[in-house]
Amino acid sequence: MKSGDKTLPYEAVKHSIRHRIAEGGWQPGVRLPSERELVQEFGCARMTVHRALRELEDEGLIERRQGSGSYVAELHPISNLLQVRDIHDEIVERGHRHTTRVCGVERVKAGAEIATAMRLRKGAAVIRCRLVHLENGVPIQYEDRHVNPALAPDLLAQDFTQVTPSHVLFEHAPLTEAEQVVEAVLATDEQARLLDVLPGSALLQVSRRTLSQGIVASVARLVHPGARYRLIGSFSAGKS
Missing domain, CATH: 3.40.1410.10 (Chorismate lyase-like)
Known part of the structure; x- marks a missing residue:
């Protein structure tokens, strides 16, 4: 993180992961790098990476599996009794x-x-x-x-x-x-x-x-x- 950057570290990590998924770099079902690997890549604390992944999970963008790691979630169009239709x-x-x-x-x-x-x-x-x-x-x-x-x-x-x-x-x-x-x-x-x-x-x-x-x-x-x-x-x- 560059000095003087006003973006919070976890937000920068979160934004980077979201961008890679949105651009197709990480497809649905793909396993993300481990927290340790992400810590090394971003040069930040493990707590920072953990918070970014937790918020991405809350948004439904990734799935975290106990003992296995984090995966890009399978995304599906809304299916509801009150649907958004073309x-x-x-x-x-x-x-x-x-x-x-x-x-x-x-x-x-x-x-x-x-x-x-x-x-x-x-x-x-x-x-x-x-x-x-x-x-x-x-x-x-x-x-x-x-x-x-x-x-x-x-x-x-x-x-x-x-x-x-x-x-x-x-x-x-x-x-x-x-x-x-x-x-x-x-x-x-x-x-x-x-x-x-x-x-x-x-x-x-x-x-x-x-x-x-x-x-x-x-x-x-x-x-x-x-x-x-x-x-x-x-x-x-x-x-x-």
């Missing part, structure tokens, strides 16, 4: 045609609200995607999404008339955690124009934040005409 897949499964109107895809500086939600510094570069999704030619969703470019570096090169941001993220950053809020809102003039409804019409808004390996991948505001879209979830109480 809207293209939803529409196709209904036997309908999905098309997309691209309103804008650009690199922007994160404002205070987006930076806080994405756990980035204010002004950090993020990619903003604004799209309208249509089912059989009828607008059913306006997507306003901010993406962490570190988790989808080729996002700006994608043709979003052929692929959705969700599809790209599912491929590059396996979904391990999600948060969402559903609420009723009234259509602004812009939303009304994009969704072909009257200003002030009832809309269903889903605010969603998705994470991959403890890193925020994207925050999205998904707005749907209330008369054209439903969210359906199932719940089953566990048996005693």
